[in-house]
Amino acid sequence: MRFILVFFTAVVIGFSGCSGVKPEKKESITSASFTRGPETANLKIEQFSDFLCPFCKKQAQVFDALRKAYPESIRMSFHHFPLSGEPEVGSFPLHEASVCAAEQGKFWGFHDAVFSAEDQPQVESAARTASLDESLLKGCMESQRSRSTVLKDFVDAQTRGVTGAPTFFMNGEKVTGMRPFAYFAEKIDPEFAAKVEAERKKRKDDLERKIDFTENGRPSQGPESAPVTIVEFSDFHCFFCQKLNPVMEQIMETYSGKVRRVWRHFPLPIHPQAPYAHVASECAHKQDKFWEFHKLVFSDPSKARSKEDFNRIAGELGLDLASFASCYENDATKKKIENDVWLGFFKQVGSTPTLLINGELLVGAKPTEKIQEVIDRLLSKSQDKESAASV
Structure with a gap:
């Protein structure tokens, strides 16, 4: 199955754009299309995420809070990792639509609309929230040209050992699973890190006083x-x-x-x-x-x-x-x-x-x-x- 998917990806990437259909006016898609935050940031996070994953949604909320708290210290890049791994299944259409949104310079608007939806997000409602041009979106989705970007990210994730979402690389170090605000903040903010360490030590000291460490009488x-x-x-x-x-x-x-x-x-x-x-x-x-x-x-x-x-x-x-x-x-x-x-x-x-x-x-x-x-x-x-x- 993985071989077939990689082969299929190569075919899609190699031949997308050869349909003979005159393309709509659109922005050039580059890695910068899926990145936000200053290049000088000391914490760079590459996230592999799925638009329908509840833990990815929670992680997105954490990242949003981090950006607001430390706007100059964090740089985010988004990589598509639809857990189905198959076009037209699960979150895949949302990922394709987000690439189409990037063509309109609105990837992050679409991303935020998806992850802030109260109910299960849909392409149409997220597009409206992100103020996308519906005719451009429709043309992009029907051409399937965004599919190659999603599949390329999916295959890249597999080569980097990503098996679930959310997974991210923090300054190159692989981290799996959802992490709280403090996990990142203490790596950015020395003062915050000192407070976290002090609280950690207090909890440990309190716990140590509470526990009976003796083995006498234990089975x-x-x-x-x-x-x-x-x-x-x-x-x-x-x-x-x-x-x-x-x-x-x-x-x-x-x-x-x-x-x-x-x-x-x-x-x-x-x-x-x-x-x-x-x-x-x-x-x-x-x-x-x-x-x-x-x-x-x-x-x-x-x-x-x-x-x-x-x-x-x-x-x-x-x-x-x-x-x-x-x-x-x-x-x-x-x-x-x-x-x-x-x-x-x-x-x-x-x-x-x-x-x-x-x-x-x-x-x-x-x-x-x-x-x-x-x-x-x-x-x-x-x-x-x-x-x-x-x-």
């Missing part, structure tokens, strides 16, 4: 004296956490006595039932059955979503059901889950599973070999220190 396997400690931030309803579990079991068996595994709760917002499973696991832990509970939940997370499910598991494990029920309703139990989540944020954890191996961050369901590589290096370092101390 763990392996001796406390082990030279390597793996702190595992996990979510009982996370598929990749389930996938990592047998790997961790193998690690604990292979490095028996040398590795300690400490569990930390990190239920993700995308799994709304997960926090209840974590609370129930704490209640099992209170009766010294955390790892048994952990094993049953990960064997089939779909059967660990409701209070009834947790009571059934507690019964299977032979727990005191009255104590389990009391613990499950206790706010102190829920606070233990919250503490681990705050700890995760403090340690820069943003997804699950995430491992902290003697403080080194390892994100995702890594294979056994990758985790062993880190452990072996840390064990070797530990042995070197012991050898040096004994000399």
Whole structure:
């Protein structure tokens, strides 16, 4: 499909303008047609965007606020990246129309009209808002000559590794996803950056005072004296956490006595039932059955979503059901889950599973070999220190 699209683009680019139709009066389309802001700006942003992408719309609003706040410091260039990648589908007609608007010297007027539309933007309404000459627009759209510009940008995006929108290159550095005003402003304005850093430090200090960092009493396997400690931030309803579990079991068996595994709760917002499973696991832990509970939940997370499910598991494990029920309703139990989540944020954890191996961050369901590589290096370092101390 990509080969066909690139070939089709080459054909369109190579032969557009050979229709024999006398062209309308229009401005020459250059990269400057899709650029605004002074050349002397210290922040230059190339944005790859889709006119129907809601996050692109939000990003456009951020960029608009930035230009108003720092008119001499930011230079924007727009590159077409219709996510459909196919003419006449999705946002493609809007992108073609925007190139036609550029022929009238009104690309940015059309761009702003599209991204400020309250409902799903349409070519006709955006053209009216941007005060385009409708007959010129119609002639341009019917000739399909703007298509080559859009397709050229689309292919260029692929060669530069762009796979989604919004994506932008900020002074040449690739950044993916929507970013807030502060992300850019602190790169432009030293005073603003100092305020952001001060606020960041305050939040971090406040968070540090709030968190219980101790591992005493947390679910763990392996001796406390082990030279390597793996702190595992996990979510009982996370598929990749389930996938990592047998790997961790193998690690604990292979490095028996040398590795300690400490569990930390990190239920993700995308799994709304997960926090209840974590609370129930704490209640099992209170009766010294955390790892048994952990094993049953990960064997089939779909059967660990409701209070009834947790009571059934507690019964299977032979727990005191009255104590389990009391613990499950206790706010102190829920606070233990919250503490681990705050700890995760403090340690820069943003997804699950995430491992902290003697403080080194390892994100995702890594294979056994990758985790062993880190452990072996840390064990070797530990042995070197012991050898040096004994000399």
